[in-house]
Amino acid sequence: MEFTRNNNRQLLSKVATNDRHGENTPYFEGWKAYDSNPFHPTQNPQGVIQMGLAENQLCFDLIEKWLLENPDASICTAEGVDRFRDIAIFQDYHGLKEFREGVAKLMGRVGGNRVKFDPNRIVMSGGATGANETVMFCLADPGDAFLVPSPYYAAFARDLGWRTGLEIVPVDCKSSNNFRITRVALEEAYEEAQRSNINVKGVIIANPSNPLGTVLDKETMRSLVSFINDKSIHLVCDEIYAATVFGSPRFISVAEIIQDMDCNRDLIHIVYSLSKDMGLPGFRVGIVYSFNDCVMNCARKMSSFGLVSSQTQFLLAAMLNDEEFVGNFLRESSKRLAKRHHVFTKGLERIGISTLKSNAGLFFWMDMRPLLKEQTVQAEIELWRVIINKVKLNVSPGSSFQCSEPGWFRVCFANMDDETVQVALERIREFVHQGKEEDGASEKSKHWRKQNLRLSFSSSRLYNESLMSPHMISPHSPIPQSPLVRART
Amino acid sequence: MGLLSRKVTCNSHGQDSSYFLGWEEYEKNPYDEVKNPKGIIQMGLAENQLSFDLLESWLAKNPEAASFKRDGQSIFKELALFQDYHGLPAFKKALVDFMAEIRGNKVTFDTNNIVLTAGATSANETLMFCLAEKGDAFLLPTPYYPGFDRDLKWRTGAEIVPIVCTSSNGFQITEPALEEAYQEAQRRNLRVKGVLVTNPSNPLGTTMTRTELDLLLNFISDKEIHLISDEIYAGTVFSSPAFVSIIEVLKDRKLESSQVWERVHVVYSLSKDLGLPGFRVGAIYSNDPIVVAAATKMSSFGLVSSQTQFLLSAMLSDKKFTKEYLSKNHKRLQKRQNKLVSGLEKAGISCLESNAGLFCWVDMRHLLSSNTFEAEMELWKRIVYDVKLNISPGSSCHCTEPGWFRVCFANMSEDTLKLAMQRLKSFVSSITINNQSHQELKNTRRKNRNKWVFRLSFQSFHDREQEER
Numbered sequence: 001m002e003f004t005r006n007n008n009r010q011l012l013s014k015v016a017t018n019d020r021h022g023e024n025t026p027y028f029e030g031w032k033a034y035d036s037n038p039f040h041p042t043q044n045p046q047g048v049i050q051m052g053l054a055e056n057q058l059c060f061d062l063i064e065k066w067l068l069e070n071p072d073a074s075i076c077t078a079e080g081v082d083r084f085r086d087i088a089i090f091q092d093y094h095g096l097k098e099f100r101e102g103v104a105k106l107m108g109r110v111g112g113n114r115v116k117f118d119p120n121r122i123v124m125s126g127g128a129t130g131a132n133e134t135v136m137f138c139l140a141d142p143g144d145a146f147l148v149p150s151p152y153y154a155a156f157a158r159d160l161g162w163r164t165g166l167e168i169v170p171v172d173c174k175s176s177n178n179f180r181i182t183r184v185a186l187e188e189a190y191e192e193a194q195r196s197n198i199n200v201k202g203v204i205i206a207n208p209s210n211p212l213g214t215v216l217d218k219e220t221m222r223s224l225v226s227f228i229n230d231k232s233i234h235l236v237c238d239e240i241y242a243a244t245v246f247g248s249p250r251f252i253s254v255a256e257i258i259q260d261m262d263c264n265r266d267l268i269h270i271v272y273s274l275s276k277d278m279g280l281p282g283f284r285v286g287i288v289y290s291f292n293d294c295v296m297n298c299a300r301k302m303s304s305f306g307l308v309s310s311q312t313q314f315l316l317a318a319m320l321n322d323e324e325f326v327g328n329f330l331r332e333s334s335k336r337l338a339k340r341h342h343v344f345t346k347g348l349e350r351i352g353i354s355t356l357k358s359n360a361g362l363f364f365w366m367d368m369r370p371l372l373k374e375q376t377v378q379a380e381i382e383l384w385r386v387i388i389n390k391v392k393l394n395v396s397p398g399s400s401f402q403c404s405e406p407g408w409f410r411v412c413f414a415n416m417d418d419e420t421v422q423v424a425l426e427r428i429r430e431f432v433h434q435g436k437e438e439d440g441a442s443e444k445s446k447h448w449r450k451q452n453l454r455l456s457f458s459s460s461r462l463y464n465e466s467l468m469s470p471h472m473i474s475p476h477s478p479i480p481q482s483p484l485v486r487a488r489t
Numbered sequence: 490m491g492l493l494s495r496k497v498t499c500n501s502h503g504q505d506s507s508y509f510l511g512w513e514e515y516e517k518n519p520y521d522e523v524k525n526p527k528g529i530i531q532m533g534l535a536e537n538q539l540s541f542d543l544l545e546s547w548l549a550k551n552p553e554a555a556s557f558k559r560d561g562q563s564i565f566k567e568l569a570l571f572q573d574y575h576g577l578p579a580f581k582k583a584l585v586d587f588m589a590e591i592r593g594n595k596v597t598f599d600t601n602n603i604v605l606t607a608g609a610t611s612a613n614e615t616l617m618f619c620l621a622e623k624g625d626a627f628l629l630p631t632p633y634y635p636g637f638d639r640d641l642k643w644r645t646g647a648e649i650v651p652i653v654c655t656s657s658n659g660f661q662i663t664e665p666a667l668e669e670a671y672q673e674a675q676r677r678n679l680r681v682k683g684v685l686v687t688n689p690s691n692p693l694g695t696t697m698t699r700t701e702l703d704l705l706l707n708f709i710s711d712k713e714i715h716l717i718s719d720e721i722y723a724g725t726v727f728s729s730p731a732f733v734s735i736i737e738v739l740k741d742r743k744l745e746s747s748q749v750w751e752r753v754h755v756v757y758s759l760s761k762d763l764g765l766p767g768f769r770v771g772a773i774y775s776n777d778p779i780v781v782a783a784a785t786k787m788s789s790f791g792l793v794s795s796q797t798q799f800l801l802s803a804m805l806s807d808k809k810f811t812k813e814y815l816s817k818n819h820k821r822l823q824k825r826q827n828k829l830v831s832g833l834e835k836a837g838i839s840c841l842e843s844n845a846g847l848f849c850w851v852d853m854r855h856l857l858s859s860n861t862f863e864a865e866m867e868l869w870k871r872i873v874y875d876v877k878l879n880i881s882p883g884s885s886c887h888c889t890e891p892g893w894f895r896v897c898f899a900n901m902s903e904d905t906l907k908l909a910m911q912r913l914k915s916f917v918s919s920i921t922i923n924n925q926s927h928q929e930l931k932n933t934r935r936k937n938r939n940k941w942v943f944r945l946s947f948q949s950f951h952d953r954e955q956e957e958r
Contacts, residue, residue: 008751009779011682011715016619016783023786060566067557067565076548076555076800084548085541090767091608091760126607126791127572133790137644141494163618163644163787232492266492275572282571282795284607298497302644305611306791310767315796 015163022157030384030394039392041419049424052394054210054362055415056244056279058336062329063278066319073318075311083314090310093303095124099313102320103287107272109326110243111253123288123299124313126306128240128273131286132159132204134302135269136166138295139234140201145169146236147189147203149181151365151401151408153210153238160204169193169200172404175367178356179212181205183223190231202234202267203227208241208251211401211410212365213358215249221257229263236269243277243330246338247359258291265291274316276362278329283312337362337414340421344413347425351432355411362414366395369407371435380406391431393424496644507869509635511879520877520905530909533879535691535847536900537725537764539821543814544763547804554803557796564799571795574788576605580802584772587805588757591724591815596736604773604784605798607791609721609758612771613640613685615787616754619780620715621647626679627717628670630654630662632850632886632893634691641685650674652684653889656852659841660693662686662701667708683715683752684708689722689732692886692895693850694826694843696726702738706749715752724762724815726845727823751777759801761847763814768797822847822899825906829898832910836917840896847899851880854892856920865891876916878909 009017030052039047072079075087090096100119107117125131140146142165148156150170160166171189173179186203193200203224207216216224228235237254245251258268270289275281285308288299320326345355345364356365372379377399384397387409398408413421511533520528548555557565571577578600585598606612621627623646629637630652641649652670654660667684674681684705688697709716718735726732735753744750755774760766770793773784805811829849833840841850857864862884869882872894883893898906 008748008777011620011713011752012777012779012783013619013622013625015622016779021783021786055570057566057570060569063569064563064565071556074555077552078549081545081548084545085538088541088544088765088767089536089538091769126611127789130790138494138497141496144494158786158789163790234492280569282569284572284792284794292493294493294497298493301639304608304639305614305644306607307769309769309794309797311800312794312796 020157020162022155022162025154025400030388030396033388034394037392039420039423041423045423046392048388048392048394049420049427050394050415051412051424052396052410053415054276054412055281056276056333056337056362057415058340059279059329059333062325062332063280063319066322066325070318070322073315075314087310087314090313091307093124093300093307095122095303095308096310096313096317098317098321099308102317103272103274103285105323106277106320106326107239107242107253107287107289109330110251110277111256112250115253115255115259117255117289121289121291121296123290123296124303124306124308125286125288125299127275127281127284127286128238128271129155129159129286130284130306131271131273131288132156132236132238133162133164134299134306135236135271135288135290135295136160136164137302138290138298139236139269140164140166142166143199144201145193145198147171147186147193147200149173149185149203149205151179151211151398151403153206154396154400156204166201167198169198170402170404171203175356175405175408178214179209179365181216181220181224183227186224186227200231200233202236204236204238206238206241207254208239208245208360210241210361211363211396211398212356213361213363214356215245215251215360217249218252218257221252221254222261225254225257225261225263225268228267232264232267234267234269236271238271240271240273241276241361242272243333244337244362245360246334246341249359251360255289266295267292269295277333280316283316284308285312285316340413343418343421344411344425348428351425351429353428353432356408363410363412366409366411367407368409369405371432372407375406377406383407384409387431391427393427507866507882507885511869511873511881514873515879518877522902522905527877529873529877529879530905530912531879531900532897532909533881533895534900535761535897536766537761537818537822537847538900539825540764540814540818543810543817544765544804547807547810551803551807554800557799568795568799571798572792574605574785574792576603576793577795577798577802579806580793580798581605583802583805584757586808587811588723588774590808590811591762592732592734592737596734596740598736598774602774602776602778602781604775604781604788605793606771606773606784606788607769607793608760608766609719609756609771610636610640611769611788611791612756612758612773613637613717613719614643614645615784615791616717616756616773616775616780617641617645617647618787619783620717620754621645621682623647624678624680625682626650626674626677627682628652628667628674628684630660630666630686632660632692632883632888634687635881635885635887637685647682648674648677648679650677650679650681651887651889656841656890656893659695660690660850661698662704664704664708667704671712681712681714683717685717685719687719687722688735689720689726689845691722691846692848692881692883693841694846694848695841695850696730696732696845698730699733699738702733702735703742705735706738706742706744706753709752710747710749713748713752715754716749717754717756719756721756721758722761722846723757724818725822725847727819727826728844730844732845751775751780754780762818765801768801769793770797770801825898825903828903828906829896829910832906833896833913836910836914837921838913838917848895848897851894851896852892853894854890856917857892860891862891868892869894872913872916876912878912 034048034050037047039049071077074080075084100122104117104119125134145167148168171185242251268291272287274285290296354367396410515529515531518528520530581600589597626648629649652666757772759770775781839852881895
């Protein structure tokens with residue numbers, strides 16, 4: 001079979017056999033560690049706590065209550081089954097009108113009601129993953145490039161470049177100015193690309209930022225719009241964390257910015273989703289909202305490849321059109337996120353670990369630079385392996401987000417319960433304390449080297465990419481098998 | 490430097506074809522028994538609307554599946570969070586069991602080899618991304634589903650080269666046709682990566698014979714290329730011969746350890762067999778672990794909603810239900826197809842003998858004013874605008890012989906079908922009368938014909954489309 005397998009491999013496309021899906025990077029090692037030894041408060045209290053998953057688990061009770069009160073939102077219940085056949089048949093790529101209206105209302109609301117979104121411009125896609133890829137297919141050809149301010153979402157490499165053949169040109173942002181995107185940095189990256197004969201088709205940003213958890217201020221937004229307008233290139237704003245903003249400054253959608261600017265609106269495109277704001281990643285609701293009619297029409301045709309299940313559209317249409325529920329949900333969600341964020345950041349402060357000041361997202365950007373033995377990516381990865389192996393927390397190293405400064409880590413805080421938060425904080429406290437005790441303040445670096453830096457796994461079978469992926473719980477895990485296996489973001 | 494990608498401006502999405510234009514017309518003037526009895530009857534939509542009552546009654550008896558509950562517990566949170574591209578294990582198990590059941594349990598499927606996608610549309614495109622790229626081609630027997638132009642070529646850059654099938658042998662695939670297609674691809678400097686067939690066939694409504702399947706396997710073996718078998722209509726086979734899946738043939742020929750085993754891939758969906766196109770449930774089944782791994786990662790771009798996976802895992806795990814559903818559904822399809830065939834017969838129209846699918850492949854060659862595609866278009870326009878039936882012209886399916894049309898029968902009530910047949914009968918009678926007086930009224934006829942020339946305005950049509958096979 002081996003010879004056959006090799007022969008057959010040559011018969012596959014480059015896309016199927018290259019590494020541009022990005023899943024062989026160290027980023028996924030943390031996942032594997034978690035999957036082989038997942039924390040459970042009673043059944044596996046020594047397990048790895050998942051802090052690499054940007055999920056919003058804080059408000060399910062609100063949604064569950066709504067579902068109980070609205071059985072007709074399901075086409076399967078006695079109350080809703082009279083709609084079953086119409087919905088089961090419905091595969092029009094325009095999407096259910098009520099669904100689009102609900103989404104447009106939500107987007108408007110999340111933008112502070114300063115902009116009205118047109119339901120007829122709402123185009124569906126297979127999650128934000130599908131939306132980002134679709135937009136790229138519409139805006140650029142293989143070999144073209146997009147500028148992406150770093151640090152950026154680890155899976156952008158896959159979403160923007162894998163099947164599209166596009167290149168990412170990072171625009172490095174620095175901690176010296178809190179990782180703000182500067183006009184200078186953009187210009188530099190653009191010029192350099194030009195010099196290398198790379199055809200830059202646009203800029204893509206995430207606002208609020210993943211992994212920073214910050215919102216872009218008005219000035220930066222205006223500068224961005226002005227930059228792309230000058231160069232006649234596109235601006236794609238991934239606004240999927242828009243409703244996770246808590247505290248000030250408020251979220252400003254690019255839709256609001258262009259209202260007061262002289263700008264070619266054909267260059268402006270928004271990506272949205274319900275995975276973060278509403279905590280529903282399993283429902284695969286991605287949205288492309290483009291101000292460019294050609295792009296909108298093309299994206300709509302492409303949405304055939306990733307339509308939202310009509311059953312799901314129907315349910316969400318009912319939910320999102322319940323304005324009282326949505327208002328209450330958004331308020332409550334912000335409150336809970338704020339509280340959780342506060343518990344963590346204050347807790348870390350007391351331990352002497354600082355984080356980037358943030359007011360959005362489901363994570364914070366943690367500064368572990370003082371703990372690095374040297375300011376290199378290698379040292380960062382070493383520290384990270386210690387955190388996974390010894391401290392047993394799956395956090396995400398900054399290098400997986402292409403951060404240009406080693407030592408930063410993204411830590412998710414909204415995907416666990418309050419007790420687990422305390423356990424996590426306690427582990428960090430112990431770890432830092434231990435470090436201080438054993439080595440004295442100046443000997444921190446030697447401590448990490450003494451540790452066993454090899455990741456230990458219970459089963460090497462997990463590494464055979466062709467048989468399994470990072471997401472299977474090991475059959476040897478002491479945790480009773482959840483019938484549902486969770487994935488990473 | 491264009492502002493947008495070439496994909497935006499090119500035509501490979503294929504949505505300017507007449508196939509979609511018919512829908513445009515229907516959308517503007519849809520038939521309704523009460524509100525618009527003179528409207529256009531939709532017969533271009535390969536949907537199965539005959540068995541919803543069975544699904545609805547299952548729902549009534551299974552309230553837990555409807556409300557995110559299992560064993561009395563709410564599992565809403567787990568479902569809401571579940572985005573693992575490996576899919577819900579319970580759903581995959583239920584799905585592969587269902588697939589086996591449809592094939593008379595003569596084959597079994599391994600859940601490790603199945604990849605869930607957002608509909609067969611996504612499955613086909615994803616497989617293409619895995620197997621081909623710009624400069625490559627897949628061979629497809631004509632006539633074929635018009636959406637393949639979009640699904641297989643648009644974003645992947647791959648090409649389709651037709652395997653020409655003709656009415657001389659019931660449009661079956663022959664060896665010379667396969668060889669000719671292969672040569673044609675070479676002439677066009679394309680590297681042939683595989684063959685894709687739809688079995689049961691859309692638009693023919695026939696199941697492939699063992700001879701054809703054997704021929705295909707020999708061909709792909711010999712040329713060392715892939716075979717994709719799109720079997721989304723497998724559960725719609727309502728009369729003999731029984732459906733034979735390519736997997737069954739591989740097993741019968743003991744080819745599990747051969748080189749060819751890993752080069753055969755099956756596409757499936759619940760859109761036709763269960764009548765649930767809105768739920769976007771598709772699947773790729775492959776014995777090549779590299780393909781499974783790559784396709785699994787790609788499915789991130791179009792996963793099946795966890796809400797839907799959960800509902801269907803409960804439904805398809807109910808073996809009593811699936812058995813009853815398949816059996817009743819077949820009977821209803823057969824009955825309805827018979828009504829269409831006999832209705833057509835009364836209008837003096839014959840169709841290809843068929844035993845599957847949601848449509849018939851209808852022979853209207855005798856109604857053409859000439860044996861040309863222009864005449865086919867003319868006839869089609871008359872049928873859409875005057876007879877007010879939206880049917881699909883063979884040219885949109887890349888058929889090489891003018892005069893064939895695909896006519897769907899499972900997406901309307903029995904009464905509507907009856908009305909459609911009456912309209913057709915009247916139309917045919919009127920043509921016949923015309924033909925008889927043709928000799929005498931040659932000039933007048935030429936004048937009349939000019940009235941039927943329509944200039945379609947394409948602008949307004951680009952905006953709308955129905956997903957249909």
